[in-house]
Amino acid sequence: MWRTWGRTELATPERILAPSHASEIQDLVREAAERGSTVKPIGAGHSFTAIGVTEGVQLRTDRLHGLMSVDRDRRLATLGAGTRLAEVPRLIGYYGLAMENLGDIDRQTIAGAISTGTHGTGSRFGGLATQVAAVQLITGTGELITISATENPELLDAVRVGLGALGVLVSVTLRCVPAFTLAATERPEPLAAVLDAFEQRCDAADHFEFYWFPHTTTALTKTNTRLPSDAGLAPLKRGQRFIDDTLVSNELYRALCAVQSGMPAITPMINRTADKITGNRSFTDVSHRVFTTRRTVRFKELEYAVPRTAVPDALRAVGQLIKDRDLRISFPVEVRSAAADQLWLSTAHDRLSGYIAVHRYHRDRDTQAYFDAVEEIMLDHDGRPHWGKLHTLTADQLRPKYRHFDDFLAVRDRLDPHRVFANPHLDRVLGP
Ligand SMILES: Cc1cc2nc3c(=O)[nH]c(=O)nc-3n(C[C@H](O)[C@H](O)[C@H](O)COP(=O)(O)OP(=O)(O)OC[C@H]3O[C@@H](n4cnc5c(N)ncnc54)[C@H](O)[C@@H]3O)c2cc1C
Known part of the structure; x- marks a missing residue:
C-alpha cells in the first residue's frame, strides 16, 4: 500500500521495484510493454493528485541518486533523477554552485519536482524545470535517450514538465548559479x-x-x-x-x-x-x-x-x-x-x-x-x-490553456506509443 504525503491518494501497485541502473529499468519497461502492463516512476509522493498512482509496477527512484558529473566552467551539474532536492546543496555546494531558485520545501525528488512544474517565487525566475539543461530518459520502448540543446533538442521543452507521461528520467542536468x-x-x-x-x-x-x-x-x-x-x-x-x-x-x-x-x-x-x-x-x-x-x-x-x-x-x-x-x-x-x-x-x-x-x-x-x-x-x-495539486480539469479543458498541448500529445505518442506510463489520472488530463 502506498499513499501520498497529503493522504489524498492510495495505491496498491502490483509490484514495487527500486532499480539502481538504467539497464534494469530498460528491461522492466520492455517487459511491461510486451505484457501490456504499466510502469509508474515515483519520487517522494508529494503530489496531491493521483498523477503518480499505479496498479502496475511502481518504480521507486530513490536509488537513482547522487551527483554524476559537474562541469564547473559551464555551471552544469548532472544528478540522479531520484536525488532529493535537500541533498543538492551539499552535492553541488562543494563546487561553489547552487540551484537558482527553490520552492517551499526540499523533500521532493528532482524528477518529481520538474515533472509537475514545481516552482518557487520571484518574477524574474522560472520554475525548477527551467533550470534543466538536459535529461536522460528511458522511453516506453525501453530506449535510453539524451535530450539536450544538441541531442533530440525538439523534445526538451516537452520533457522538462513531462507529467511522468513520457518516460523514466534517469538523470537531470541542472544549469546552476554561483552559490x-x-x-x-x-x-x-x-x-x-x-x-x-x-x-x-x-x-x-x-x-x-x-x-x-x-x-x-x-x-x-x-x-x-x-x-x-x-x-x-x-x-x-x-x-x-x-x-x-x-x-x-x-x-x-x-x-x-x-x-x-x-x-x-x-x-x-x-x-x-x-x-x-x-x-x-x-x-x-x-x-x-x-x-x-x-x-x-x-x-x-x-x-x-x-x-x-x-x-x-x-x-x-x-x-x-x-x-x-x-x-x-x-x-x-x-x-x-x-x-x-x-x-x-x-x-x-x-x-x-x-x-x-x-x-x-x-x-x-x-x-x-x-x-x-x-x-x-x-x-x-x-x-x-498546478500539475501536482488538486484540480478537476480534463484534457478538453486544459487544451485551450496550452498552445503546445497537442504537440505534447504527439511527443507522448512518439515516446510512449504503448502507454506504458499511463494511469487513470493521465487519461483524464491528457486523454488515453
Ligand atoms: C508540503 C509540500 C510542499 C510543496 N511545496 C511546493 C512548492 O513550493 N512549489 C510547488 O510548485 N509545488 C510544491 N509542492 C508540490 C510538489 O513539489 C510536487 O507535487 C512534486 O511533483 C513532488 O515531487 P515528488 O518527488 O514527490 O514527485 P511525486 O509526487 O512522487 O511524482 C510526481 C510526478 O513525477 C513523476 N516522476 C517522479 N519521478 C520520475 C522519474 N524519475 N521519471 C519520470 N517521471 C517521474 C511521477 O510519475 C508523477 O507523475 C509541495 C508539496 C507538498 C506536499
Missing part, C-alpha cells in the same frame, strides 16, 4: 495595501511572496534579496529557528489545526492569533536555508497560476467567497509569482504568472466545496492548475 546568500525580511502588513501594490512589490524584490490567514486583514510578507556568497551571514539563532519553524509553525500549528478541525467556529479567533505570533523577523543565510522550510503538518492543496495582473482581484474574490459562504478556513492562502517561460506544459508558459494556493488541514471534512469554489474563481481569471 549565493539571501537576506530575508518577514513582516505582517495590511493585506489591502499589499494587494494594491502586489505587482510593484514583485518587481522590486528578487523573491516576494505572502501568506494570508483567512478571517484576518493581515498579509505575512516575505521578501528575499540575493547577495553574493561572501556577504556576511546573520542566520536565525538555533533556538529561534526551533521556536519559529518547529514549535510554532509545525507543532503548535498541528495542535491548533486538530482543535479547529473539530471546532470550526473558533478558526477566526485562532487565525487572528496566528498572524500575530508568526512572521516578523530578518535574517541572512545561504540560499537553500532561506528558500525552504520544514512542513510537518499535513494538508491538502489546490494551486492555480493566473496572469500576474489578475492576482489581486482573484485573491479578493477568494476572500469574498469565504465571507459569503461563512466558511472556516484555518490554513493560510499562499501567493507567489514566476517569470514567463517556454516549456510546453509549464503553468507559466508564455506569461508572467502569479500563483494562488489554498490549503485545508488533511483531517478537515467537506474540503471539496471550498476547493471547487476557489477553482471556479481561478478559471474565471484564466487560471492553469
Whole structure:
C-alpha cells in the first residue's frame, strides 16, 4: 500500500521495484510493454493528485541518486533523477554552485519536482524545470535517450514538465548559479495595501511572496534579496529557528489545526492569533536555508497560476467567497509569482504568472466545496492548475490553456506509443 504525503491518494501497485541502473529499468519497461502492463516512476509522493498512482509496477527512484558529473566552467551539474532536492546543496555546494531558485520545501525528488512544474517565487525566475539543461530518459520502448540543446533538442521543452507521461528520467542536468546568500525580511502588513501594490512589490524584490490567514486583514510578507556568497551571514539563532519553524509553525500549528478541525467556529479567533505570533523577523543565510522550510503538518492543496495582473482581484474574490459562504478556513492562502517561460506544459508558459494556493488541514471534512469554489474563481481569471495539486480539469479543458498541448500529445505518442506510463489520472488530463 502506498499513499501520498497529503493522504489524498492510495495505491496498491502490483509490484514495487527500486532499480539502481538504467539497464534494469530498460528491461522492466520492455517487459511491461510486451505484457501490456504499466510502469509508474515515483519520487517522494508529494503530489496531491493521483498523477503518480499505479496498479502496475511502481518504480521507486530513490536509488537513482547522487551527483554524476559537474562541469564547473559551464555551471552544469548532472544528478540522479531520484536525488532529493535537500541533498543538492551539499552535492553541488562543494563546487561553489547552487540551484537558482527553490520552492517551499526540499523533500521532493528532482524528477518529481520538474515533472509537475514545481516552482518557487520571484518574477524574474522560472520554475525548477527551467533550470534543466538536459535529461536522460528511458522511453516506453525501453530506449535510453539524451535530450539536450544538441541531442533530440525538439523534445526538451516537452520533457522538462513531462507529467511522468513520457518516460523514466534517469538523470537531470541542472544549469546552476554561483552559490549565493539571501537576506530575508518577514513582516505582517495590511493585506489591502499589499494587494494594491502586489505587482510593484514583485518587481522590486528578487523573491516576494505572502501568506494570508483567512478571517484576518493581515498579509505575512516575505521578501528575499540575493547577495553574493561572501556577504556576511546573520542566520536565525538555533533556538529561534526551533521556536519559529518547529514549535510554532509545525507543532503548535498541528495542535491548533486538530482543535479547529473539530471546532470550526473558533478558526477566526485562532487565525487572528496566528498572524500575530508568526512572521516578523530578518535574517541572512545561504540560499537553500532561506528558500525552504520544514512542513510537518499535513494538508491538502489546490494551486492555480493566473496572469500576474489578475492576482489581486482573484485573491479578493477568494476572500469574498469565504465571507459569503461563512466558511472556516484555518490554513493560510499562499501567493507567489514566476517569470514567463517556454516549456510546453509549464503553468507559466508564455506569461508572467502569479500563483494562488489554498490549503485545508488533511483531517478537515467537506474540503471539496471550498476547493471547487476557489477553482471556479481561478478559471474565471484564466487560471492553469498546478500539475501536482488538486484540480478537476480534463484534457478538453486544459487544451485551450496550452498552445503546445497537442504537440505534447504527439511527443507522448512518439515516446510512449504503448502507454506504458499511463494511469487513470493521465487519461483524464491528457486523454488515453
Ligand atoms: C508540503 C509540500 C510542499 C510543496 N511545496 C511546493 C512548492 O513550493 N512549489 C510547488 O510548485 N509545488 C510544491 N509542492 C508540490 C510538489 O513539489 C510536487 O507535487 C512534486 O511533483 C513532488 O515531487 P515528488 O518527488 O514527490 O514527485 P511525486 O509526487 O512522487 O511524482 C510526481 C510526478 O513525477 C513523476 N516522476 C517522479 N519521478 C520520475 C522519474 N524519475 N521519471 C519520470 N517521471 C517521474 C511521477 O510519475 C508523477 O507523475 C509541495 C508539496 C507538498 C506536499
